[in-house]
Amino acid sequence: MIPISAVIITFNEEKNIARCLESLQGVADDIVVVDSFSKDRTRAICEEFGVCFVEHAFEGHIEQKNWAITQAQYPHVLSLDADEALDETLRQSIIQVKNNWNSDGYYMNRLTNYCGKWVHHCGWYPDRKLRLWDSRKGAWGGDNPHDKYELFEGDQNTSRLHGDILHYSYYTREDHYKQVEYFTTILAEAQFKRGKKAPWITLIFSPVVKFIKDYFIHLGILDGKTGFVICRISAYATFLKYKKIRKLKREQDQ
Numbered sequence: 001m002i003p004i005s006a007v008i009i010t011f012n013e014e015k016n017i018a019r020c021l022e023s024l025q026g027v028a029d030d031i032v033v034v035d036s037f038s039k040d041r042t043r044a045i046c047e048e049f050g051v052c053f054v055e056h057a058f059e060g061h062i063e064q065k066n067w068a069i070t071q072a073q074y075p076h077v078l079s080l081d082a083d084e085a086l087d088e089t090l091r092q093s094i095i096q097v098k099n100n101w102n103s104d105g106y107y108m109n110r111l112t113n114y115c116g117k118w119v120h121h122c123g124w125y126p127d128r129k130l131r132l133w134d135s136r137k138g139a140w141g142g143d144n145p146h147d148k149y150e151l152f153e154g155d156q157n158t159s160r161l162h163g164d165i166l167h168y169s170y171y172t173r174e175d176h177y178k179q180v181e182y183f184t185t186i187l188a189e190a191q192f193k194r195g196k197k198a199p200w201i202t203l204i205f206s207p208v209v210k211f212i213k214d215y216f217i218h219l220g221i222l223d224g225k226t227g228f229v230i231c232r233i234s235a236y237a238t239f240l241k242y243k244k245i246r247k248l249k250r251e252q253d254q
Helices: 018-026 042-048 061-071 087-098 173-193 199-217 220-253
Strands: 005-010 030-035 052-055 076-079 085-086 106-113 117-119 129-134 137-142 148-153 158-170
Touching: 018 106, 030 042, 030 061, 052 117, 052 220, 061 137, 061 148, 076 117, 076 158, 087 158, 117 220, 129 137, 129 148, 129 158, 129 199, 137 173, 148 173, 158 173, 173 220, 199 220
Parallel strands: 005 030, 005 076, 030 052, 106 158
Antiparallel strands: 076 129, 085 158, 106 117, 106 129, 137 148
């Protein structure tokens, strides 16, 4: 059986971390929590579970997750966010993989809970994620804060596991708006550095396209009122990102 290290990054996650760690019991042989100096009970809760708890200054989601891998005891790594947990089907799928590891990485679906409602559309499901892999064959990349694990060229043999990562995303609509404000700032800065532009036509029409895509094409309409709220806020996030890119361009030109 191949041992697995579960790696989680945290900051003020007392509301979520116990559920995450509980779901890893009997699955992970090593659990590492890399914390960016939480001010709440995150550390105390982690210590109750007997995990390896390490504090490290946060320099970005991608940077933190890549550093966290270096703290893992084993090269085969399962990555979760603190607000995620494995459902029972996925737990059993991972246990089976430990007995018969035959891919470079394993994808799994993520099902999101939004203010108490499970969201099956809006472009939020199946939301396939590569979260179990041989850490010698890839690294975290993407754009902060939207990180993604990328296998190196030549190490692209992947499989998909049955079951879902349960993602407890937002407890209130206000939480969602706060996250949008935070994430769009980081994303706008990252894309601006790469030369991303935001002309007026993009600022105006991209949010409209985003709403139509998520609500109609990705069937957010089938998620009822929750689907409408999610699609509306997602469209607003698109607008806000481009607005912030425009602001960065103005500041640069001054």
